[in-house]
Amino acid sequence: MARMFRGESVHKVDSKGRVSIPANFRRVLEDNDPRWTAGGNPELVIVYGDHRQNYLECYTMAAMAEVDAKIARLPRGSKPRRMLETLFTGQAHETSVDETGRLVLPAKLRAKIGLEGEAHFLATGDTFQILSPEGYAAKMGEMGSWLDDLDEDVDPLTFLEPTPPPGETH
Numbered sequence: 001m002a003r004m005f006r007g008e009s010v011h012k013v014d015s016k017g018r019v020s021i022p023a024n025f026r027r028v029l030e031d032n033d034p035r036w037t038a039g040g041n042p043e044l045v046i047v048y049g050d051h052r053q054n055y056l057e058c059y060t061m062a063a064m065a066e067v068d069a070k071i072a073r074l075p076r077g078s079k080p081r082r083m084l085e086t087l088f089t090g091q092a093h094e095t096s097v098d099e100t101g102r103l104v105l106p107a108k109l110r111a112k113i114g115l116e117g118e119a120h121f122l123a124t125g126d127t128f129q130i131l132s133p134e135g136y137a138a139k140m141g142e143m144g145s146w147l148d149d150l151d152e153d154v155d156p157l158t159f160l161e162p163t164p165p166p167g168e169t170h
Helices: 023-031 061-072 079-090 107-113 133-148
Strands: 008-012 018-020 043-047 055-060 092-096 102-104 118-123 127-131
Touching: 008 018, 043 061, 055 061, 055 107, 061 079, 079 092, 118 133, 127 133
Parallel strands: none
Antiparallel strands: 008 118, 018 102, 043 055, 043 092, 055 127, 118 127
16 A cells, blocks of 8 residues: 655745655655656646645646546546546646755746745645645634534544455445
C-alpha cells in the first residue's frame, strides 16, 4: 500500500511564488512517482480549474495516472470525458519539487486562491491541498459546522462502510 499524505502545516510564500513543501509530503511524492530516483526531484500535478474550490489540489503522479485512466475509459467525445479532460488535463499544472524542497507556484495559481505571504498545506489522503489562510479558515469552519450538526455521541468513523475481513466478500 502506498504512503498517504497526513497532517497539515504552514509555510511562507516568497515574492516569486516559491514555497517549501512539508518534508513528509515530499516522501509521499517520491514514493508515488514512478520516474523518481534517489537524489532526484519528484513530480506532481496541481489541478486548479474547479472554480468552486478555494484551494489547489495536488496529486501524486500515481494518483493522477489513476484519474487519467478513469477518464480514458469514458466514451471518446462524450461531454463528461471532454469536461474531465479539460479540468484534469487542461487546467492542471505539472511541476516538480526543486532541489531545496520547494514548489514554484505560478502567479495564475496564486491569484486563483488569493495566496500571498503564507500557504497552508492540508493532507487529504492521496492528494493534498494548498490554501490561503482565509481558505484554510473557511474549510475548518465548514468542518466545524458539519461536526456541530452531528449529535454529540456520533463518532465520525460510523460514516465509513465496514470492510469485510480479508478473503471474505459480501
